[in-house]
Amino acid sequence: MQTELSKKLGIEHPVFGFTPFPAVAAAISRAGGFGVLGAVRYTAPDELKRDLDWLDAHVGDHPYGLDVVMPAKKVDGVTEADVEAMIPQEHRRFVQETLAEHGVPELDDGEASGWRITGWMEQVARGQLDVALDYPIKLLANALGSPPADVVARAHDHDVLVAALAGSARHARKHADAGIDIVVAQGYEAGGHTGEIASMVLTPEVVDAVDPLPVLAAGGIGSGRQVAAALALGAQGVWLGSVWLTTTEADLHSPALTRKLLAAGSGDTVRSRALTGKPARQLRTRWTDAWDDPAGPGTLPMPLQGLLVAEAVSRIQKHEVEPLLGTPVGQIVGRMNAERSVQEVFDELTRGFEQAIDRINRIAGR
C-alpha cells in the first residue's frame, strides 16, 4: 500500500508506529513501517542519546521519528517544586490511603519514580529535540497542541516533517495554521489523551478540514481491515500505538501487566483523568476507579495530577500490584490476545488489508 505520504518518506507501508521502546521502533521501521520513539520518559538527555544511538544502529537504512510532549502554553520559570506546592494535602492523603488499602510497598531508597512531570515541560522537550536533531530523524510529532513556531522552523531546517495530534477538526485547523506537515486524527477509542469524537467521524472531518495536508488515522486500529477502513475514510496512513505493547520486542518490565493486556476486552478501558489530569484512555483498574469515584477527591488539573501520582504509579508498576496495575491503551486492546513479533503484526496488517480490499471490490462489483 502506497500513499503520497509513504512515497515521500520512502516507506513500504503507510503504517506509523508510536512506541516508548527503541527495539519496537526499530522493528517497525525495518518491517516497512515508520517507527516513532516516544521521548516523554527521557528526562535526562544522555538516556535519550543512548537509546537513539541504539535505534540508529538497529534500524538499517529505514527512516524513523521522535514524539515529544510539548505543551501549547509555555510556563516560564516554573519548577517541579512550584508545581508540588500546589497539590492539596487531601489529594496526597488519598494517594497514600489508596496505596495502603492495596498494600503497595514503597520504592527502595534512592529509586526514582519512572514517570516524571518534567518530561511534559517545554524546556525538557526542547532538550530532547536538541539531542534528536543530531540524528537523521525524519519526523517530529507533538502529542499536546501545535509545537511553537521556532520549533517547527528548526525541524524544517533539518528536513524533518512535523506532525501533531488532533481530537477535533478545529484543533486540526490550528495545527495547519501553525505550519505543521501532518495531522494525526486521534479518535475517542485511542489510548492516551483523546477527545470525544470517534475515528469513524473524526478521520474524514479532519481530512476535509486540513486538505491537502496528509492525515494519519489513530484510534482503534490494529488489524488490516481497520487500516483499509482508515484509508477509505481519506487518511494517508495510520498511527498505531497500543498494538505494539504486547509485541515480543516491547519491554513492559511487568509480566503481570502483559497478562492483563492480553486478557483485557475492548470494554476494559476507560477515558480517565487519573494519569495526567486530562482525559486519557487506559486500562480500567481499581486505581482509575478510585480517582473517578464521585465519593473521592477527584483528579487535579494537568500538570498537578501527573506529579501527584508519579511515585504511586511507579510503586504499583514495580511491585506489580495487579488490581491497580494499568497503562495507557486503546479499545483495540480487546484484539491484543497473543504476544506477536512486530513483523507478525505487519504480516497481518498487510494480509488483512489485501483481504479487505478483495472483499470490498467484490461488494463494489469490480
Next chain:
Amino acid sequence: MQTELSKKLGIEHPVFGFTPFPAVAAAISRAGGFGVLGAVRYTAPDELKRDLDWLDAHVGDHPYGLDVVMPAKKVDGVTEADVEAMIPQEHRRFVQETLAEHGVPELDDGEASGWRITGWMEQVARGQLDVALDYPIKLLANALGSPPADVVARAHDHDVLVAALAGSARHARKHADAGIDIVVAQGYEAGGHTGEIASMVLTPEVVDAVDPLPVLAAGGIGSGRQVAAALALGAQGVWLGSVWLTTTEADLHSPALTRKLLAAGSGDTVRSRALTGKPARQLRTRWTDAWDDPAGPGTLPMPLQGLLVAEAVSRIQKHEVEPLLGTPVGQIVGRMNAERSVQEVFDELTRGFEQAIDRINRIAGR
C-alpha cells in the same frame, strides 16, 4: 454495491435507514436502500396501521421493515401508574424548576405528550407487531436486547428476518443464541442508546463474534467514505439513523430543531441518561446539562426517567424552547449541514462509496 444480505433482500444498496417518519422510510426503500420505520411512538395500533397503510402505498415494490423497542426483561402486569408511583418528588420538582427557569409554557388542555413510556413496554411492542405482520414487512428490528423466542419464531413464520442492536461482542453473541438473523453493531458515536465501544473497534469484533451471521455497522456513518469503511471492516451493510433527520422528507415539526441540527458540530452531542435512564447519544442542551450536573438530583433508571420527562420533553418541543430543545442524534450530526432529499443522500452515499473504492485501489496498487 451488493452483499449477500442485500441480494437476499433484493435491494440495490446494503443501506438500512431507520426513521420515525413513513415518508422517509418509503423514500429510502425507493432509493434502493431498506427503510425501517421506528414504531416506538405508536402507542395506538390505529395510528401505526394508518402510517403502515401510507408507507405500503408509497414504497412501490420495494421491501421495508419495522423497528420496535421490546425490553429483554418482561415485567408482567405493571401499568404506567405503577411506574409513576415510583418517581421521587425531588425529581418531579427538578423537572418543574428547570422548565420554569427557562419559561417553558404548558401544553394545551387535553394535549397529550408525544413520547410515552408505554411504547417501551412489551405488551405495546407486541401490539405493534400484531399490526405490522398484516403488512409485507421483510425485517423486524429490536432496539433493546434480543426479542423473546416466540416473537422470533412468529417473525420467521412470516418470512420476516429479525435484527437486533448490540453494543458489544458479548451482547451480539446473545442475540445469535436467541436465533436472530442480523446483528446491528451500534458504536459509541451513534445516536440513541449506545455503549462505550466505537465503530472502528466494535464492527470487526461483532463480525467475528457472530460469523457467519450478517452484521450491519451503525454509528458515525453518513457519507460514502464511511460506508466503504464499514464494509471494509467486515459489515454486510450499514444502518443509518441520524442522517435522515435533516432530509426534506422528515417532519420534525420544529424548524428550530432542524436549525439546531444543521448548525451542530460533531462535538455537540452527549451520551446522557436524561432521556430514558440509559445512556443515549443526543444533542447536548441545557436540558441534558441539567440532568448530568452533579449538583442536581441525577437521572432515574429506565423506565422511570422516560416517564418522568415525557411531558416536559413534549412541552419543550412544542414550544421550541431553543436552549432545551434536543433529539437523539449521533456524532455524524457535524456533517448534516444542509437539508437534502433522501435521494440526494443516496446519490452522495453511492458516489462517495465509488470514489473511496477508487482511492483505496490506487493505494493498494490495483
